[in-house]
Amino acid sequence: MPGFWKRSMEEFKRQAGIAIRMEGIHSPTRPRPIINFTSPDVVDRCKLMCDRDIGGFSKASLTFESGNIPPTEQGGNIDAVLGDGQEPNHLLFKGSISTELPPKKPEVMRSGFAAWRTRDRGQSLFGKLLFDLDPYSYLALRVRSDGRKYYVNIQTESIVPTDIHQHLLPCFEPGKWETVIIPLHAFVRTNYGMVVEPQKEMMRQKIRSIGIGSTDRVPGPFELAVAGVWATNKEPNR
Numbered sequence: 001m002p003g004f005w006k007r008s009m010e011e012f013k014r015q016a017g018i019a020i021r022m023e024g025i026h027s028p029t030r031p032r033p034i035i036n037f038t039s040p041d042v043v044d045r046c047k048l049m050c051d052r053d054i055g056g057f058s059k060a061s062l063t064f065e066s067g068n069i070p071p072t073e074q075g076g077n078i079d080a081v082l083g084d085g086q087e088p089n090h091l092l093f094k095g096s097i098s099t100e101l102p103p104k105k106p107e108v109m110r111s112g113f114a115a116w117r118t119r120d121r122g123q124s125l126f127g128k129l130l131f132d133l134d135p136y137s138y139l140a141l142r143v144r145s146d147g148r149k150y151y152v153n154i155q156t157e158s159i160v161p162t163d164i165h166q167h168l169l170p171c172f173e174p175g176k177w178e179t180v181i182i183p184l185h186a187f188v189r190t191n192y193g194m195v196v197e198p199q200k201e202m203m204r205q206k207i208r209s210i211g212i213g214s215t216d217r218v219p220g221p222f223e224l225a226v227a228g229v230w231a232t233n234k235e236p237n238r
Helices: 004-020 040-045 071-076
Strands: 032-036 046-050 059-065 090-097 114-118 138-144 150-156 163-168 177-183 188-191 207-214 220-232
Touching: 032 040, 040 046, 040 059, 046 059, 046 207, 059 114, 090 114, 114 150, 138 150, 177 220, 207 220
Parallel strands: none
Antiparallel strands: 032 220, 046 114, 059 090, 090 220, 114 207, 138 177, 138 220, 150 163, 150 207, 163 188
8 A cells, every 4th residue: 555645646646637638627538547456566455355254154365467468558558458369467356155154153144245345545635535436437347257246336435334336247258358337327325235225326526445246145166357447438339
């Protein structure tokens, strides 16, 4: 995790870039990187969660996997992370799901989940660092799925801290790298996995973290590779 002064300088450069490109007046044309797994240290910016934390028996890990794309090329062209026959540096979210309940914890009535999310970004001279995605219409992810069901999770600075906005990760080519693009307005507000009413608009300008979870509760191994996550105004091809 970058230190206070480095975070402050990065935020200053980002805000200065917005002013120079006049993105406060016009919709930005460049993607907004959220996390791009170009080097092993980026994995440290992610937090792993699993039912093992409450006594369950699922297993999960986050590891960095090297590809054959130069990190400078992958990081500088995030909206086109991959070409034919290329393998990007990426995060590997891997493990196995178990729905077995802990025998000595009767209060635990449900298990079978694993997830990860970006860690809180900390403070800077500009205050608490949050992702401001208000100028963008879509969330994009470069992934290689195993065909299982995953959900993309977004947490905001909500009055209810346990609220999570979710959307199914719509992968169409398991085993192959693909760019998945999800409209930000399509995310659904949930609390502990249940849809919450009324459905309030997501606070796009105050996003704390973004992550992915395996919540289908189907016992067995899972493996999801993620090269990068970013916000964009580029419409999906499908």
